Amino acid sequence: MERPLLLVGCGKMGGALLEGWLKSGIVAAGAYAIDPSDSLPYGLSDKPGFSHVKDAADLPADLHPQVVVLAVKPQAMDAVIGAYGRFAKPGTLFVSVAAGKTIGYFERHLGANAAIVRTIPNTPAAIGRGITGCTANPNVADAERAMAELLLQAAGEVIWVEDEALIDSVTGLAGSGPAYVFHMVEAMAAAGEKVGLPADIAMKLARATVAGAGELMRVTGEEASVLRQNVTSPNGTTYAGLQVLMDPATGLPPLMERTVAAATKRSRELAG
Ligand SMILES: NC(=O)C1=CN([C@@H]2O[C@H](COP(=O)(O)OP(=O)(O)OC[C@H]3O[C@@H](n4cnc5c(N)ncnc54)[C@H](OP(=O)(O)O)[C@@H]3O)[C@@H](O)[C@H]2O)C=CC1
Numbered sequence: 001m002e003r004p005l006l007l008v009g010c011g012k013m014g015g016a017l018l019e020g021w022l023k024s025g026i027v028a029a030g031a032y033a034i035d036p037s038d039s040l041p042y043g044l045s046d047k048p049g050f051s052h053v054k055d056a057a058d059l060p061a062d063l064h065p066q067v068v069v070l071a072v073k074p075q076a077m078d079a080v081i082g083a084y085g086r087f088a089k090p091g092t093l094f095v096s097v098a099a100g101k102t103i104g105y106f107e108r109h110l111g112a113n114a115a116i117v118r119t120i121p122n123t124p125a126a127i128g129r130g131i132t133g134c135t136a137n138p139n140v141a142d143a144e145r146a147m148a149e150l151l152l153q154a155a156g157e158v159i160w161v162e163d164e165a166l167i168d169s170v171t172g173l174a175g176s177g178p179a180y181v182f183h184m185v186e187a188m189a190a191a192g193e194k195v196g197l198p199a200d201i202a203m204k205l206a207r208a209t210v211a212g213a214g215e216l217m218r219v220t221g222e223e224a225s226v227l228r229q230n231v232t233s234p235n236g237t238t239y240a241g242l243q244v245l246m247d248p249a250t251g252l253p254p255l256m257e258r259t260v261a262a263a264t265k266r267s268r269e270l271a272g
């Protein structure tokens with residue numbers, strides 16, 4: 001990047017992104033993390049390559065950032081966004097990671113000419129294994145789109161959707177998705193205890209099973225259904241378990257459908 005990046009909100013998500021940018025060296029022109037907290041997550045407070053300020057008022061008066069990344073909670077955005085309107089001029093791209101907040105919302109606060117990329121990452125971004133869904137308004141130039149993609153690639157894979165409404169669906173599936181998987185670990189461990197395993201062993205087995213299965217899927221690139229079939233012997237133990245889990249009326253499919261639908265609906269509600 002030729003000019004500085006501003007990261008507004010350096011919590012779990014913003015911090016994960018900044019961590020990736022510092023590692024990749026993409027923000028070599030300098031970065032500012034604006035966050036009221038005394039110390040930043042992921043040990044960032046001790047890392048070089050950016051300046052931490054607590055308030056937008058502490059930023060240099062003549063700053064002309066290349067990118068402003070908005071990573072505060074959606075509910076905090078109204079109170080925060082006004083302080084960044086001064087940067088909404090040609091040459092500055094706004095990238096939001098806030099769930100629900102629409103491009104229309106940002107155009108209302110930053111002006112109709114502001115270049116805005118709305119995204120939704122997920123927390124595996126912290127180890128470069130995230131996936132981010134993105135959409136852009138027509139003010140975003142090709143070079144700015146490429147810059148946004150480069151920034152988000154520091155956190156993992158990037159997909160673009162033209163229909164902004166689908167960002168709510170991406171949120172319901174992938175933005176919130178890591179929490180579903182972590183809860184599955186909790187549920188598997190609890191179920192292991194029910195069949196007689198000590199709690200610590202049940203949790204160790206559940207963690208390693210989910211982590212290993214995810215890594216197997218990533219490394220082989222194989223279809224999930226094929227990997228599932230590879231575990232399933234005819235009339236064996238997995239078959240017996242999957243008869244319960246895959247029941248179309250009472251198993252995981254209808255439960256996951258309701259889960260993703262509820263998160264997608266909540267994303268729409270956060271629009272503002
Ligand atoms: N966590 C996740 O899995 C994902 C989160 N997101 C989105 O990322 C955004 C941030 O979420 P998350 O990182 O989880 O939340 P966090 O609460 O961890 O991070 C938000 C940060 O913003 C800070 N903040 C509050 N007010 C201001 C301000 N005026 N100026 C600058 N910073 C401020 C908060 O400080 P303090 O705590 O002191 O108030 C906090 O450090 C949300 O919009 C969320 O929808 C998107 C995808 C996934």
Ligand SMILES: O=C(O)[C@@H]1CCC=N1
Binds near residue numbers: 099171175176
């Ligand atoms: O729970 C949330 O609202 C945020 C957005 C996606 C993941 N966490």
